[in-house]
Amino acid sequence: MTCSIAPGKVILFGEHFVVEGYPAIGLAVGLYARTCVEEGDLKIYSRQLGPIDPSSKEAKPYMRIIEEASIRYGCRDRYRIYIDSEIPVGAGMGSSAAVNVSLAHSLLETCGVEFTKEDVSRIAYLGEIMVHGKPSGVDNTLSTYGGLVYYRQGLFKRLNTSLPENTALIVADTGVKRDTGLVVREVLERYRRLGGLGKVIYEVAGRLVEEAVVAIEKGDVSRLGELMIVNHGLLFAMGASAWINDYLVHKMINNGAQGAKLSGAGRGGIVIGIARLENTGKIMEALKTEKVNVYLVKPDHEGVRSINTRISP
Ligand SMILES: Nc1ncnc2c1ncn2[C@@H]1O[C@H](COP(=O)(O)OP(=O)(O)O)[C@@H](O)[C@H]1O
Ligand SMILES: C[C@@](O)(CCOP(=O)(O)O)CC(=O)O
The missing domain is CATH 3.30.70.890 (GHMP kinase, C-terminal domain)
Structure with a gap:
């Protein structure tokens, strides 16, 4: 079994205005979703939500991620997935992105292929589409790379600094x-x-x-x-x-x-x-x-x- 963790996020400045093309700043924060994957029959279990039926609406992002890994990377199409997250759900802290990113990462690890963080973020974004329709992509970007990110009209720039000491x-x-x-x-x-x-x-x-x-x-x-x-x-x-x-x-x-x-x-x-x-x-x-x-x-x-x-x- 391989396990990965991915952080949640907060938007520091610019939410809503970003929708009309103005800039925003997001920060990845140290609250994590953890996902473990092992080969086996298809099974999804969340410590917070309990067993998730693979044919249910809730499972759609995870099934999409499995499908993409299978088509693009030749991975299996069946895994056992265990999710555990400390990020509050549906509060604006990117809980879904953190689950999707940690799943994409541990799935590719289990599958044993070579991959980059860009692969992880891209696959997780496909899962995000299943949750949100047309997300800005900031949540999966922050969860994949961490740090402080300035974004505007789909372009992300990492700010190589952090919040001030103290x-x-x-x-x-x-x-x-x-x-x-x-x-x-x-x-x-x-x-x-x-x-x-x-x-x-x-x-x-x-x-x-x-x-x-x-x-x-x-x-x-x-x-x-x-x-x-x-x-x-x-x-x-x-x-x-x-x-x-x-x-x-x-x-x-x-x-x-x-x-x-x-x-x-x-x-x-x-x-x-x-x-x-x-x-x-x-x-x-x-x-x-x-x-x-x-x-x-x-x-x-x-x-x-x-x-x-x-x-x-
Ligand atoms: N611990 C968890 N276990 C399983 N699924 C989760 C968990 N946390 C979040 N999710 C998924 O993410 C969705 C919440 O996403 P969303 O409404 O975008 O809120 P957020 O702003 O926290 O990302 C949940 O409905 C669920 O599908
Ligand atoms: C309001 C908005 O700017 C951020 C929504 O943030 P959240 O889903 O609450 O994390 C919408 C968006 O950027 O797509």
């Missing part, structure tokens, strides 16, 4: 599940209704991402935090926020975070905050009183890789 990234999962497609559509409808004004808001959002790149390169955390708050305000203006997102943003800032914003599609999902390490305890405690799941996440710079531990159903 800085922590806090993720609060509201637990509110939303329909990404619906939020994206409604934001776009408002954009169209606003006409010229909408265009100005999107231009500001694009400019903000460029300024965020400079702040990251300079290690300027207070600037980065302020830009996060402005980004949240723009997302609010476009109707992507819900009261729980705004409330948690306030809660983080009032307890010492330098900045906070919703991350991903919004209207629930996750809120991220940036803070100096010494302030994280107070922020985490304050969030826990709200009964939301809270994670202190570290950047992952490695992306998908093999791992020795197995998963037993």
Whole structure:
């Protein structure tokens, strides 16, 4: 049996605006999906979801990945697959991409062919299409390569830097599940209704991402935090926020975070905050009183890789 892990992600800046061709920045984070593969009859088991029927809708991405590996790389068309993930599902942290990337990696390892990370990302993307229809590709890119990525109109550029030292990234999962497609559509409808004004808001959002790149390169955390708050305000203006997102943003800032914003599609999902390490305890405690799941996440710079531990159903 071979096993691989792949990281989840957060969008630091630019979600929604990216849909209209403006830039965004994503970061792979150290919460992982682990997938183990062994030769045998066709069987899919998830520690979180239980057995998954290979003919079900849930299994479609995994079956597509197996099919591609079989057609393009001459691998078998039957494997036993075991999935275990610590990434919250459907919260905007790229849980599906991390599962698909770790599956593609461990499948090619088991099959014994030579492959590159590009192969893994491409095959995982085919699985992502089964989940999302037409995803931007940022989730599988971040999960495969790790690190900090600037993306715009389908082009990805790795930023060879990280968050400043002595800085922590806090993720609060509201637990509110939303329909990404619906939020994206409604934001776009408002954009169209606003006409010229909408265009100005999107231009500001694009400019903000460029300024965020400079702040990251300079290690300027207070600037980065302020830009996060402005980004949240723009997302609010476009109707992507819900009261729980705004409330948690306030809660983080009032307890010492330098900045906070919703991350991903919004209207629930996750809120991220940036803070100096010494302030994280107070922020985490304050969030826990709200009964939301809270994670202190570290950047992952490695992306998908093999791992020795197995998963037993
Ligand atoms: N632990 C898991 N086991 C099996 N499938 C998973 C697991 N985590 C995520 N998935 C798959 O990913 C889907 C969630 O993807 P999606 O709605 O895009 O949310 P996210 O933003 O977390 O990627 C789930 O419906 C499921 O098919
Ligand atoms: C809102 C959007 O910008 C990000 C959606 O992020 P997520 O599915 O919540 O991770 C949509 C997209 O980029 O396809």
